[in-house]
Amino acid sequence: MNIKILYFASLRDTVGRAEESFVLPSGVATVGDLRAFLADRGDKWDALAEGRNVRAARNQRMANPADPVGPGDEIAFFPPVTGG
Amino acid sequence: MNIKILYFASLRDTVGRAEESFVLPSGVATVGDLRAFLADRGDKWDALAEGRNVRAARNQRMANPADPVGPGDEIAFFPPVTGG
Amino acid sequence: MSVSVQQADFDVGAEIAALSQGRLEVGAVASFVGLVRDVSGGAEVAAMTLEHYPGMTERSLEDIVGEARRRWQLDGVRVIHRYGRLEPGDRIVFVGVAGAHRGEAFAACEFVMDYLKTRAPFWKLEETPDGAHWVDARDSDDSAAARWGTESEPRPGD
């Protein structure tokens, strides 16, 4: 039940890591669950708390909180994009 | 009371001339008057008759039928433009 | 010089680069290139000759550019229109607009093209297998210009 989590831009700077390998705990079934679980780490991880302006991708496509998370997935969290 | 009249594109081909020097007859005071006067030449000049899709310019700006015509003016008649 | 009417081809990359050259406030350059197509109204086109009204052409293009600059906050506008004989694939027209933001640059570029199509005195004579014929104005061009909310081209006697 391993997944890879990536962090980008200001969110990466805040949480202090670009990626981590993560063993999915029971009860974490969706992107929204995962985000809440990470926010519960507290302190700097508060940047992922509900209400913060964070976007997510699952396997390199934009994801909704209800999207499922499964073994081998690549989940990314980042601030709203500012390209172009 | 001389003016210059220019004809372009298909209209020039139809009337058989690109330009003419023209002495304004009395009673021809506007672009619309001039067009009607030319159409009255009959035959191929019917291409300028009312109802035909002809545009006009006075001194190199798009003109309306009511615009005045005076000495030294350059009046042009042509079909709708098809540039670009 | 923002308007050129010429027989010669032009360098699109150089024209676009010139619009922002040395102007670090420019964030957006929208541009358009019009080309001769090998079909027109279903008929095959071997070549076309673009006729124009020297003097009035430059004046009408400058009027169009001036109107665009009144409507939007722009850093630069460039219009090049060719005349003479052109073959399929040849460039006909270039419009480039530089501004701080993309919304204004896109809007002004499309505005200039729409007006140019209905107000600049150019006429196309197409060579097809059936012979040469003058292209009729397209109603869609008039309606494209009309959506900008100013008067359409005046029509004497219509």
Next chain:
Amino acid sequence: MSVSVQQADFDVGAEIAALSQGRLEVGAVASFVGLVRDVSGGAEVAAMTLEHYPGMTERSLEDIVGEARRRWQLDGVRVIHRYGRLEPGDRIVFVGVAGAHRGEAFAACEFVMDYLKTRAPFWKLEETPDGAHWVDARDSDDSAAARWGTESEPRPGD
């Protein structure tokens, strides 16, 4: 290849020419070049670094191009987006769209830019006299994308 994500600069003239090269049915090429400005939100910008999400970037740009090709009849679409450190005046992004007529080319080009601004995973870190800071997303970009009538970018937890 219609999408490139690269550090290197690109040749705008060559990219625009390639969109119609050997395609005599193309009558219109609309294009856009985005550049680094020397100001942002009132602050002076010395340089910026564009970060992206390798893999997802290419995929999202290809999705955007695919969506444009479904919506309009197009002959070609090209998107180039740079990443890494860029200075004021440097090109950031190119979008070029070729089609038979200008209306479709303009609409598709603006559509791709609006979506790219809200959906492609790029982030700008600006260097100013006050230090480096990440640029916040502009609400106007979301509303520009929203006017195309599809869902906006999903926001988990919002």
